[in-house]
Amino acid sequence: MIITKPRDFSRIIANLEGIGAKRVFLMGCGQCATVAKTGGEPELEAMAAQLRDAGYEVTGWAVGEVACHLGGTKLETRKRVGDIAAADAVLVLSCGAGVQTVADSVDRPVFPGLESVFLGNVIRAGVFEERCQTCGDCVLDLTAGICPVTTCPKGLLNGPCGGMWDGMCEVLTDRECAHVRIRRRLAEQGRVAAKVVPPKDFSAKLKPGSLSLREERRRDARKRHDVTQGGRS
């Protein structure tokens, strides 16, 4: 899930002041930001109270199912069209993807209410760790299911580096070195470490990423069609 944390309230106020907004509509997210306890119902209520204390009027708030889902968010904002029309700005307590989805769904100025920090694993309730940076060229097959791209602070594919000491990382000294863990797990599973993990393909992660399952299906269908046609002739 996407991990978010509260944004500095003074920045939010500065954003609202910047456009002279007095009335605000709030939106949250029923998925990640709810689990991260940053953009669910309780957090929206708290934000509404904080804004009222600061002299703003809150015209309403809504927590859609998934803020980053364009269809769902459009539907949600249509349901609240009156409250949104009564507001000068919409403050969104979700990750940046959700903020942009809301911005595409309403005609009011939209501001981020949270900071988006990483794609995180839920270790236990309220404890999140970054384990994957969605690099598009996964090496977990070579690294015993431990991602060096993310969990080695230097992102080295071959390690450990010269600063490792007693199995611990030189940069984050309270953590085990990712490469020590990788080599140990490979050994425990009777697997040999790759001679040299080759350089990463950074073109697999060109910005902005996009993927359309429809187009992929169409392409596959065309390929199958070509093959069967080719087989007949």
Place this chain on the structure above:
Amino acid sequence: MSKLRDALDVGQFVVTGEVAPPHGTDLGAMLASVDRIAPYCHAINVTDNQGATLHLSSLAASRAVLEAGSEPIFQQTCRDRNRLALQSDLLAAWTLGLENVLIVTGDDPRGGDHPKAKGVFDLDSTQLLEVARGLNEGVDMNGAPLDGGCDFLLGAAAFPEAEPSDIQLERALQKIEAGARFFQTQAVMDVDVFAERAAVLREAGAKVIAGVLLLKSARVIRFINERLAGLMVPEHLAKRITESPNPLEEAVELATEQVVALRDVVDGVHIMPLGADEALVSIVEGAGLA
């Protein structure tokens, strides 16, 4: 012609030293240091933004060392450049007459003087060794032939005394596979442990140049223990220096003993006098290497 390569090839015990390029453009102090230590060294490492702090580039400083009549070891870290820049700097190094290269990962920017910098690490040191070996064979990292290749003597860093030792060893052997012909190691603390582990690397075909660090004061020892990643000065060595009436003299004596002991077990020593160039001279003379 690389004197370092020639010396290692014929099995001569080599001595390497180290200088840091300036934080600015005045090469005076660095060249003065080169003048003092060069007569006692086969080659001198020129560091590359060491400790992730800004210095003049190792490429230009290495060339300055060469022009001053000494042999540099051009250090290249993976921290500050991507694969295009790394390769083009290596090609540049060859045209500038730099034949020895030490390839290291580099310290994380978070520990340096520009903590907001992006650590590049597009390639890691093992991958860069492979790339440099390719350049030696006349091809870039895509396998495309070069218009004129290189013939570097390639070195890497190793830390034989670090635990877990099996993982360290596996890692160093991987670097040999990737093209490392010599290692310069982290400072030796226990010669016996070190010798045992260095032997494996030598058997695998690499030359081992052992790091000898001048533990010149209580302050230096404290700094190493608290700030230098990985390195730990054992209690008995720390005591010997801190309890001596003349710590610097004692440190020179200790380093000299280490060099003498290492003479029979490795291919050379890399002396790190931490600015005390006179001490390097005393150590080399004291060990009978001058």
